Amino acid sequence: MSYSREDVKAITDNVLNMAKADAVEVRFSGGERSATRYANSTITANLVEHDQEVLITVYYGQKSATTSTHQFDDTSLKSAIEQAQELAKRRPDNPELMPPVAPPQDYLPIDGALQAAVDFGPAERARLVKQSVDVCEKKGVLGAGYIPKLHWTDALANSAGLFAYYRYAEASFILTCRTPDGTGSGWAGTTGLKDVSRIDAAAISEIAADKALKSRRPRALEPGNYTVILEPRPAARFLSLMLFSLNARAAEEGRSFMSGAERGATKLGQKIFGDNVTIRSDVGNTVLRQTPIGPDGLGARPITWIEKGVVKNLFYDRYWAQKQQKPFTPTNPQQSLVMDGGTATVEQMVKSTRRGLLVTFFWYIRPVDQMTLLNTGMTRDGMFLIENGEIVGPVQNFRWNDGPARGFNNITMLGTPVPMHIGEAYDNPGTALVPAMKIEDFKMTSISPAV
């Protein structure tokens, strides 16, 4: 199901014409989410989901309320509008309420919906599964994979005349291979690709299968501090752990890692990470092709959050910016996220390591202490000991307790950034460009025989 600009404009115009209030905002989202999932080298789920929704927010002075509906006939829209109107009028004033964003907003032109991705259907996905399973069978491993596709449209319109529209289509290919005896497991994948021709199912399957075979019968190492080489997937998860701290309000309210020692102070301008850490929202990036629409419908712009380890910007939403008399930030930290890399390959990182660990995957990361960015998590799906520049064998998984506050001060090598999802699951937009990274002195605190 595809929603053109004209389709969506007609829907939002209809709501705006029907709703009477001081101001009205309509957020549209809709499209197709589909996926093929397989396990034990056979398809276990294959689906095509269609959904559509409008969120309707009405404003009366400093009062507002939001309702939603998935049906766009006049009766359903009228019911949602009237419910929002009634809720809003009965609400107490909210002094933090900001009026809808006024036009014009300048949105960077981004083509996020290439036709091949739009057309990427169950038959294409099944063919990729077949390619993958053929590799798995040749290698003697069991494949468990996931091929999600999104063809989605997001739009925002308001009674001030703003209309923002972004349609995109993307797919991922993610695979875990396990040995039949259950002693080896390997992961490989690529996510958030607008250009689906970049999905090489056979190559990904070769990597995951080889990792599974090489990780059989791992030996236990003592917990302790290790040099780690994080491949792009664990690097992306590690990067995600500092994004919430970029929120200016949390920092100035004294409840985040970016809070200063004194109430109201932040670490803006301070050097908190190593010289080799630069983190940006590169709106308009031609690989990511992500939305040009910023928070509340603002025209998003490229912004540098961390430059050579120094905090250059924090995210100010419109209310907090007004309260603190600072400019608002038109870009969310998660938007078009890029961590600058280097030129090292993972192989070069391995060769440069006297003793360390090559890490394929991080799992079940949860915060332990937000103020210090201390987190815990597990390694998974292939971890290997490096000695004197060579991979010498598989090792049992570790639980780690560490975080970017230490880790991003201990990076000694960076690879070329590649697309990789930063979230635990892969379903929503969340792919960033992330490099593999070599981090010294990483805290592994206990072992697990889990494979």
Added chain:
Amino acid sequence: MALGEAKRLGCSYADIRFTRNRAQSIGVRNGLILRGGGGFGGGDATETYGFGVRVIHGGVWGFASSPLVTPAEITRVASVAVDVARASAVATKRDVQLAPVPAYDQFWQVEIEKDPWSVPLEEKVEHLRSVTSTMQKNASVLFAVASMSFEHEWKYLATSEGSFIEQVCHFADCVAEATARTGTQVKTRSFERLGGAGYEFLLKADLPGQAERIAAEAVEHSMAKPVERGLKDLVLMPSHLALTIHEIVAHATELDRIAGYEANYAGTSFVKIADVGKLKYGSKLFNVTADRTFPTGMATVGFDDDGVKAQKWPLVKDGILVGLQTNRETAHLVGEKESRGCTFANHWRNYPFLRMPNVQLEAGPKGSPNVDQMIADVKDGVLVDGMGSFSIDQQRYNGQFGGDAFWEIKNGKKTRMVSDFTYNAITTDFWANLDAVGPQETWEHHGLTGDAKGQPVQSNHPSHGSAPCLIRKIMVGAAYA
């Protein structure tokens, strides 16, 4: 219509599931309404209605869904589901096998005393404001947050095997939370209760009655010294154990995980099919029951999304693993002829698959020690309340858990709050060290949200009950070393 179209197209099985979910959530922060509010709805007031069609064609699943509930769309979506199944055939090696189930034509609903939608918005807002106002009377509290969320779910399932099942569920969630900062130490103390119930559940939870204590404990926690690292005895409250049971018992005994279906995301399990009847999961005091019938349970239903009647069965008896969670698709893997009824989807849009029921740790026998008696029996330990940081490996073996509030126990006395607490659990070792389980009168039931599994990921909300437990010699504080 959908079933007819599926039959016409040659499907061996088909079902259509309609759901309508209505949600309301309200949040207040320092007396001001929060936009959105969180909770089930994630918005002020949401409503979603639609249907999903599931078929087996050529031995392969296909699923499609839509919010456009019209005859033409139902026929179209049924044919899409068949197309999807057909496309899968080139890469499928085994036919889906479904355990038999009787046909039902029934209506089932959660009984509630007070419909949340009958309570005026103003009354709800004032209720929450009274909670934040009480917490803010403590001058050291930076932020006071209170919220309530409600969901009403109507579901209708029709299957090609002759079942027609209509169900109505209600869910309630309420939270009070205070954040305090002393120096650079920021701590939040929370009180949350969730249940499959109506507005009466929120009133019984008594947020206003908890507010002063929550605020005081947030402040004390922000001033607390770190716990000493080392092996300690733990007295764990039911509000904490709900998450531990969830992570290292409930997930580990899901048969689809054991069979490898979740290998690419949620993971597998250290439990093997052959372990049933043999694996020593814990001490003799460790008895665990799966229960879809428990009143106010968040995973309580009349029937699952395969149309299997809700039931109750043992998972662990006297410390030995005796059962697993199954559904129609997986029952044959353990040689069972009937499903345990664990198939669910969290939304009309999503496909149903194996999700956990309420998983309960049974209370100890009459005369078992209560919390005070457990504390009196501990020389060096920690009392843990509420849920906090939690992480577990992909086979549910190595877990690290925090909590919401912690008190040092020295020589049989609860002394002071401590901070920087986590403990590490190797699942079977942890439950082997279970030395006391409180009696029935101390048993509580706690709901969870955000249980992620499946691809596309779906968030489930089960409940887990227990009495307070005493676990001996557990490593604490390692995360902060």
